[in-house]
Amino acid sequence: MSSTVKLKSPVDGSVYAERPLATDQQINAAVERARRAQADWAQVPIAERGAYLLGFLDALLAMNEEIVPELAWQMGRPVRYGGEKGGVEERTRYMVGLAETALKPFVPPDDRPGFRRYLKREPLGVVFTIAPWNYPYLTAVNSIVPALMAGNAVLLKHAAQTLLVGERFQAAFDRAGLPKGLFENLVMNHGQTERLLASGKVDHCNFTGSVGGGRAIEKAAAGTFTTLGLELGGKDPAYVLPDVKLDHAIANLVDGAFYNTGQCCCGIERVYVHADIYDDFVDGFVAETKNYVVGDPLETATTMGPMAQTRFADLIREQKAEALRKGARAHIGMKVDNDREGSPYIAPEVLTDVDHQMSVMREESFGPIVGIMKVRNDDEAVALMNDSPYGLTASIWTTDTDHAAAIGDRVETGTVFMNRCDYVDPGLVWTGVKDTGKGGAMSVVGYENLTRPKSYHLRDVS
Structure with missing residues (x-):
């Protein structure tokens, strides 16, 4: 030893x-x-x-x-x-x-x-x-x-x-x-x-x-x-409703998914978007993600450094490969030096055409990958948000506070956010449910x- x-x-x-x-x-x-x-x-x-x-x-x-x-x-x-x-x-x-x-x-x-x-x-x-x-x-x-x-x-x-x-x-x-x-x-x-x-x-x-x-x-x-x-x-979800302030939601959810190379306890790992705004949301989310600069964290131009260990990056590669085999679509395709198996450097990725048969939508990623699913209504969104062994935070994106609170009452989570994510309020308890x-x-x-x-x-x- x-x-x-x-x-x-x-x-x-x-x-x-x-x-x-x-x-x-x-x-x-x-x-x-x-x-x-x-x-x-x-x-x-x-x-x-x-x-x-x-x-x-x-x-x-x-x-x-x-x-x-x-x-x-x-x-x-x-x-x-x-x-x-x-x-x-x-x-x-x-x-x-x-x-x-x-x-x-x-x-x-x-x-x-x-x-x-x-x-x-x-x-x-x-x-x-x-x-x-x-x-x-x-x-x-x-x-x-x-x-x-x-x-x-x-x-x-x-x-x-x-x-x-x-x-x-x-x-x-x-x-x-x-x-x-x-x-x-x-x-x-x-x-x-x-x-x-x-x-x-x-x-x-x-x-x-x-x-x-x-x-x-x-x-x-x-x-x-x-x-x-x-x-x-954690496998923290977000639900985006039709009345959302779209630009605000996109900017904050991209940051919530990819800040710290996605290595956040309460980072956004899956997003459910109402069908009425799904296409516009995906287009904006992809465009915002492509602004990331992956590289040496000691350079001031870099906005995403390497993952802490190579095995963490390799897990993200495995989740992405499995999702693509099962029919998911990848949107970023960013070229990054050293982005290969065995390297901690990895590009951010956004997946659509995903479902809960894919590990990327149910198992913790803890890295720069996120799946986006289209939903028809609150009931479908809540069922999918709860279809996880984890429950740390969940964020709801809408201009209706009462509606957000009502949805939050149905979600199995430790913290309910509205129009923000990835934050610890010291005045509120930081806790989780399930695993x-x-x-x-x-x-x-x-x-x-x-x-x-x-x-x-x-x-x-x-």
Whole structure:
């Protein structure tokens, strides 16, 4: 077994970074430090915790000029998009500001003379965050910030593909002066991760990744009563109605499908368009997609970099080939250097004449390919949107808010969007249904999932 983790860059296939694995002894020592530090941290006033977290944010934002090209080398996102600075700031500031309200004791409304009754939210203890590579800062912030604000300690295991992100978090917390032991970045392999979960030494695990990964997490933690937050696969649909503002829908859905080379948890992977506007929508969607420039993410002209790993790109090629064999029509045909099997560089693709017998319409793609289907009415659209093992987000494109809400009530999903997509609102819970997972991040619900309820029933007998 290798004693190091190597980060292979999708830009040119080189080893961009290599770090030693933590030893089992180092991992156990980190858990013990976290447990000790957390006991003191839980007594720190929420406002004081917030000051540390805002100091962390300032330190992280100050690194952005270094982070942006670093991300391009690690996972292929073009430098022109500037990293994840805006989202990290929005979510951190919102969750810090929400903490006092979310963690305020609840007093039952029925007054009982002679009794003092209330419910408090207590920290869980040690939170283990396992973060993915596709939005490596945003997804980590979702649990790290509220976990610390709620009085927990945090251990971070970041994806090997974005190995340096964990180090950036550690450096920012260190610069902010966060008490030692409260946050620690650990370089671990799958076996070590499973053993830590099986040990019962952590109180909560937050994992973002594949369905298979989520099942492995559940299996490893079985019998420990460790609580879990799992955000797993997705196959997010969009439904475009005849009264839509067409240009707006096309521009936003193309971006929702292909931003970050389609490697978005809530990226658009299938679109259902009402027959009345289908042809105009497809024409506009294809024309907009052809504006993408695929290439070196370090070049400012590039709008789509390579996928993070060659196997991800090869999956997209397989889905496209299968769809074409079954009668689908491809519209882009863009010529891209190195777009071949075994290369992470791949052109965006738009397919029509697709159906749900094709994997591209039911199985997660997580890449730059999207299928567009014509539908006759809401009933057909809803049935197709629900014909998936996943349910993270769904977007509805119309000028009628009440109609959108009514359709949303019928769709099996964690979030319903109208006239937007691919966005996490920190004021609303980020959650999924079916194979997308369980639990929730952001909002007051995110705080509830990172704390436990404790009741106080105090009787005055004086």
